[in-house]
Amino acid sequence: MCNWARWLLAFGLMVRMPFAFAVDYPAELWQLGREATSEEVAAWDIDVRPDFAGLPPGSGSVEEGEILWLDKCSVCHGDFGDSNEVFSPIVLGNVTDEDISSGRVAALTDPAVVRTTLMKVATLSTLWDYINRAMPWNAPKSLQVGEVYALVAYLLQLGYVVDYDFVLSDANIAEIQKLMPNRNGMTTEHGLWSVDGTPDVVGSACTENCEVDVTVTSYLPDYAMNAHGNLKDQVRDYGPFPGIQTAPVEDSPAPQHESDSETPEAALAANGCSGCHGLDRALVGPAFTAIKERYQGQDAAAYLADKIRNGGSGVWGSIAMPPMSQLDGETLDGLVSWLLENK
Amino acid sequence: MSSDDLPDQGKIRLAPESFLDSDLIQSISRHGVDHRRRGLLQSAFGAAVAAMSGAVAASDQDILTLPEWSRTLGKPVAANPYGQPSMYEQNIIRRQSPGLTQTDQASVAFTPLQNMFGMITPSGLHFERHHQGWVDIDPRRHRLMINGLVEKPIVFTMEELMRMPSVSRMHFLECGANTALEWGNSAVPTVQYTHGMLSGSEWTGVPLSLLLERAGYDKGAKYLLAEGADGSSMTRTINMENALDDAIVAYGQNGEMLRPEQGYPLRLVVPGVQGVSWVKWLRRLEVGDMPYATKDEASHYVDLMPDGQQRQYTAIQEAKSVITAPSGGQKLQNCGYYSITGLAWSGRGTVTKVEVSVDGGRNWREARLDGPVLPKMLTRFHADWVWQGESALLQSRVHDSTGYIQPQRADLVAVRGTRSIYHNNAIQTWRVKPDGEVDNVQLG
Numbered sequence: 001m002c003n004w005a006r007w008l009l010a011f012g013l014m015v016r017m018p019f020a021f022a023v024d025y026p027a028e029l030w031q032l033g034r035e036a037t038s039e040e041v042a043a044w045d046i047d048v049r050p051d052f053a054g055l056p057p058g059s060g061s062v063e064e065g066e067i068l069w070l071d072k073c074s075v076c077h078g079d080f081g082d083s084n085e086v087f088s089p090i091v092l093g094n095v096t097d098e099d100i101s102s103g104r105v106a107a108l109t110d111p112a113v114v115r116t117t118l119m120k121v122a123t124l125s126t127l128w129d130y131i132n133r134a135m136p137w138n139a140p141k142s143l144q145v146g147e148v149y150a151l152v153a154y155l156l157q158l159g160y161v162v163d164y165d166f167v168l169s170d171a172n173i174a175e176i177q178k179l180m181p182n183r184n185g186m187t188t189e190h191g192l193w194s195v196d197g198t199p200d201v202v203g204s205a206c207t208e209n210c211e212v213d214v215t216v217t218s219y220l221p222d223y224a225m226n227a228h229g230n231l232k233d234q235v236r237d238y239g240p241f242p243g244i245q246t247a248p249v250e251d252s253p254a255p256q257h258e259s260d261s262e263t264p265e266a267a268l269a270a271n272g273c274s275g276c277h278g279l280d281r282a283l284v285g286p287a288f289t290a291i292k293e294r295y296q297g298q299d300a301a302a303y304l305a306d307k308i309r310n311g312g313s314g315v316w317g318s319i320a321m322p323p324m325s326q327l328d329g330e331t332l333d334g335l336v337s338w339l340l341e342n343k
Numbered sequence: 344m345s346s347d348d349l350p351d352q353g354k355i356r357l358a359p360e361s362f363l364d365s366d367l368i369q370s371i372s373r374h375g376v377d378h379r380r381r382g383l384l385q386s387a388f389g390a391a392v393a394a395m396s397g398a399v400a401a402s403d404q405d406i407l408t409l410p411e412w413s414r415t416l417g418k419p420v421a422a423n424p425y426g427q428p429s430m431y432e433q434n435i436i437r438r439q440s441p442g443l444t445q446t447d448q449a450s451v452a453f454t455p456l457q458n459m460f461g462m463i464t465p466s467g468l469h470f471e472r473h474h475q476g477w478v479d480i481d482p483r484r485h486r487l488m489i490n491g492l493v494e495k496p497i498v499f500t501m502e503e504l505m506r507m508p509s510v511s512r513m514h515f516l517e518c519g520a521n522t523a524l525e526w527g528n529s530a531v532p533t534v535q536y537t538h539g540m541l542s543g544s545e546w547t548g549v550p551l552s553l554l555l556e557r558a559g560y561d562k563g564a565k566y567l568l569a570e571g572a573d574g575s576s577m578t579r580t581i582n583m584e585n586a587l588d589d590a591i592v593a594y595g596q597n598g599e600m601l602r603p604e605q606g607y608p609l610r611l612v613v614p615g616v617q618g619v620s621w622v623k624w625l626r627r628l629e630v631g632d633m634p635y636a637t638k639d640e641a642s643h644y645v646d647l648m649p650d651g652q653q654r655q656y657t658a659i660q661e662a663k664s665v666i667t668a669p670s671g672g673q674k675l676q677n678c679g680y681y682s683i684t685g686l687a688w689s690g691r692g693t694v695t696k697v698e699v700s701v702d703g704g705r706n707w708r709e710a711r712l713d714g715p716v717l718p719k720m721l722t723r724f725h726a727d728w729v730w731q732g733e734s735a736l737l738q739s740r741v742h743d744s745t746g747y748i749q750p751q752r753a754d755l756v757a758v759r760g761t762r763s764i765y766h767n768n769a770i771q772t773w774r775v776k777p778d779g780e781v782d783n784v785q786l787g
Binding site for chain 2: 115133195
């Protein structure tokens with residue numbers, strides 16, 4: 001039976017001190033929630049720390065890792081972890097023997113060098129943990145423990161941290177972490193970890209005739225002003241500060257009124273096509289206009305329909321196009337005609 | 344400059360709606376501009392110019408002609424059971440920066456700060472930043488587990504969490520990478536892209552300290568791992584200092600449940616700390632005795648210094664401010680009075696003062712703070728300004744309750760270089776050109 005008197009008493013205390021509790025709350029509060037079973041904890045507690053607490057036992061070889069990599073990872077990351085097309089490169093061959101020896105990647109001071117994962121990360125546990133919890137991109141948590149070891153081993157080999165015949169396991173992973181090229185490259189000596197930390201840069205309190213250089217050293221050139229689209233359309237178009245017209249003014253922008261949901265444009269959005277293809281700009285895949293340019297005037301409708309439905313690679317680059325098997329025939333035909341006709 | 348030096352009238356341009364009557368605007372938007380309507384446009388413009396150069400203003404057709412909304416029956420209640428903005432506000436939406444990311448799942452959509460008022464971000468305009476796409480979780484099947492250095496690991500259902508004592512607190516949320524594009528040079532045109540990974544909301548939920556107490560956490564533990572239930576199961580280490588101070592396990596945002604893009608049905612709120620630590624779709628908290636070096640604190644969200652060292656576990660968002668209007672991509676239509684407005688905030692405490700400069704930081708005067716001024720929350724400021732057609736360099740500068748003052752960009756870059764990506768809290772400069780156009784600039 002509820003004890004209302006105690007609740008009311010506790011309520012009075014809570015109003016006074018919202019974030020102070022423990023003794024003030026009725027004992028019944030502490031009965032909300034229940035003890036987790038060991039099976040439940042094991043199912044969710046998957047993190048692996050830098051001291052490898054949480055690492056499940058197992059092993060995997062570079063060789064196994066290479067096969068898995070080409071099957072599940074190279075689509076986005078490139079065969080050698082070097083692709084910059086979808087994500088930042090993981091490995092690029094700019095880690096030296098001296099880096100591995102010193103534990104500091106020298107190229108991090110060079111603005112011309114693209115920062116790769118292996119140049120930055122100090123802890124091998126990070127790679128194991130993240131691949132295990134979040135990869136592959138479209139099927140997270142589908143890898144077996146041995147597969148995660150193998151993929152980490154393959155990445156280490158691509159970075160020349162280990163040799164091709166290497167096998168990574170729970171027995172040697174802590175030793176291999178001591179070879180990470182940037183293991184000494186992190187610092188917590190800064191003011192941003194704690195709310196009471198000391199700032200490294202503080203502004204001036206000067207309010208009159210302050211000595212500052214007011215030379216304009218950087219601004220967007222005219223040709224870049226429209227790179228984010230017409231700014232006039234991105235700002236409230238009445239009131240004190242309407243947007244600047246940055247796109248060329250069209251004489252009469254006659255709106256097209258096709259049926260909303262069944263247009264090819266709607267199908268492109270609904271099926272995620274626009275994530276990889278721009279209208280006139282190559283993203284992960286080729287621009288739609290480039291496809292038109294290549295195939296228009298040929299009898300290419302059936303060919304394109306097959307490529308969309310079944311996917312493919314090697315025509316426009318190394319990144320594979322995933323099969324779009326969910327498209328019904330009518331939508332597919334509409335997309336193909338649009339591809340060949342679009343302006 | 345005295346009022347006698349005002350630029351001549353030819354410089355002054357009125358907004359289009361001031362010389363076109365509403366019927367003509369409607370007709371053009373319905374049918375486009377044909378020969379007849381172009382003629383009407385030209386004569387209307389001519390009349391407007393004549394009115395400006397003449398001594399007597401013409402009467403306003405929007406007053407003389409009753410608009411249709413004054414002559415018709417309005418729409419019924421609940422025509423939109425979940426209310427939507429006016430059809431005239433379609434420009435004010437979240438937007439992506441083209442080419443910033445190659446996938447739409449690990450990407451950003453920015454908040455349109457240039458057209459917002461006050462200190463609260465409407466939930467539908469709250470910026471989005473996901474690492475592996477967003478999900479819409481069935482709250483009946485969602486659980487929160489607390490394990491690690493605790494007396495007993497505990498699981499909660501949403502029903503149990505929502506039954507517990509709750510608090511509602513207003514706090515800002517800023518991505519650690521907000522303004523990242525601006526370290527090296529002016530890169531993007533508007534405040535939406537320079538500062539739009541920023542929001543202010545009222546968050547409702549259970550104090551994290553209460554849940555840790557429920558689990559019987561080890562009082563010597565220094566760290567907490569927070570983990571999401573999405574595909575990436577995003578993880579971040581939380582300092583126990585923040586966890587016990589004012590962190591909330593939140594299910595509410597601005598009076599309703601969290602939006603899916605904001606972690607429905609449960610997210611962590613860590614006031615003053617960068618957004619990536621406010622783990623969305625929160626499923627698990629682990630009490631620990633060492634930091635976890637997760638992907639987003641070992642590969643990303645590390646701040647590269649000029650000597651090649653990377654600052655790790657950079658969590659606190661230092662004090663920062665920005666003028667939101669007038670700002671890049673906008674245009675002043677006329678000389679005269681303007682109210683410069685913007686936002687200021689501090690991850691270490693409360694905004695105590697905001698100053699505004701119109702000459703690139705040579706001279707500053709204090710702005711009005713539009714209350715309430717709350718700790719670790721956005722504060723709205725306003726400053727009067729009479730623009731007389733001159734070129735101007737607008738800046739704002741915040742002071743917080745720790746005595747910290749927001750630095751000029753040159754001072755920040757002198758210490759941190761231009762490659763640290765994260766935690767750029769430098770003073771922003773907007774240039775007003777003599778034609779009224781405003782753009783994003785950096786000073787020497």
